[in-house]
Amino acid sequence: MKKTKEEAELTKNHILKIAIKVFIKYGYSATRLEDIASEASVTRGAIYHYFRNKRDILLAIHQNNKERVHKIIDEVMESETDSIEIIRKGILKTFEHFENDEDFREIEEFFFKIEFASIINRDEILRNCFHNDMKENNTKIYNVIKKGQLEGKIRIDIDAEKLSIIILSFHLGISMIWFKKIIDFSIKEMALHQIEVLLNGISNKQN
Numbered sequence: 001m002k003k004t005k006e007e008a009e010l011t012k013n014h015i016l017k018i019a020i021k022v023f024i025k026y027g028y029s030a031t032r033l034e035d036i037a038s039e040a041s042v043t044r045g046a047i048y049h050y051f052r053n054k055r056d057i058l059l060a061i062h063q064n065n066k067e068r069v070h071k072i073i074d075e076v077m078e079s080e081t082d083s084i085e086i087i088r089k090g091i092l093k094t095f096e097h098f099e100n101d102e103d104f105r106e107i108e109e110f111f112f113k114i115e116f117a118s119i120i121n122r123d124e125i126l127r128n129c130f131h132n133d134m135k136e137n138n139t140k141i142y143n144v145i146k147k148g149q150l151e152g153k154i155r156i157d158i159d160a161e162k163l164s165i166i167i168l169s170f171h172l173g174i175s176m177i178w179f180k181k182i183i184d185f186s187i188k189e190m191a192l193h194q195i196e197v198l199l200n201g202i203s204n205k206q207n
Contacts (some may be wrong), residue, residue, distance in 0.1 A: 012050045016064065017103075019057050020110045028114045055126060058119075065107040066085065074099065083124050083148030083198060084203060087141075088195055091171055095191045103198065112179040113115070138164050155204050163202060170198060 018040035022031050026156045031054065037044045076089045097104045120127040142164040148154035154163075172196060178187040 011042070012060075015042065015047060015050060015145060016193050017106075018136050020061060023058075024110060024113045028054070035167060050173065055123065058126065061107060061110065062129070063109075063178055064131075065104075068097075068104055068107070069094065077144075083151065084199055086144050087167065088150075088199060090131055091167075091195055092188070092191055094171070095187045096176075098175070099186065099188050106165065109179045112176055134168075138168055140168065141167050152204055154202050158202055167198070170194070 014089060015036065019031075019036045022036050022039050025031075033044055033047050033054065036057070036077075037047050040047075051060065057150045073090050075094055076086055080086045080089060098108060099105070120130055144158055145154055145160040145167075147165050149156045149158075149160060174187065174191065177181055180186065
């Protein structure tokens with residue numbers, strides 16, 4: 001019997017969810033499609049129905065994560081006009097999801113637990129994909145900073161391009177420390193303090 005569109009989507013999402021666990025368990029390079037099929041209780045043919053190879057699975061996991069993050073940021077930008085508040089709430093909302101949304105946290109944690117750096121060094125397609133997405137994220141931050149500078153909210157003596165990279169690095173850095181449990185802390189509470197330090201440094205005190 002042919003699956004409905006909804007059933008097919010459920011199967012695809014099930015495979016992706018199991019793939020995350022298998023990649024973490026064995027490492028991306030050592031994982032075989034048979035491993036994912038076995039853990040997901042589906043046939044290898046079912047895997048190939050949705051994905052051509054491991055790369056496709058990894059890209060799909062990344063795409064799901066990207067859509068979740070963009071949804072959070074878009075909601076903040078729709079509800080806020082103040083550039084400082086967009087930066088503050090954009091970071092805080094993401095960290096809140098890390099603590100409160102198990103599916104969101106699992107995908108983010110996945111990229112910190114697999115051998116991500118070596119994967120993208122070996123695979124040009126993956127490298128270009130992640131490079132382009134990182135540039136897109138950086139551009140979003142840059143545009144918010146420039147808007148804040150034009151409105152007099154953010155200091156104009158700070159290079160917007162460099163600041164966007166600093167904010168992106170702050171987000172990635174604190175995420176890595178939390179996910180790898182280098183130091184035990186509430187990422188939401190820690191972010192509140194760290195963000196205020198960051199924003200106090202870039203805010204135009206005259207406004």
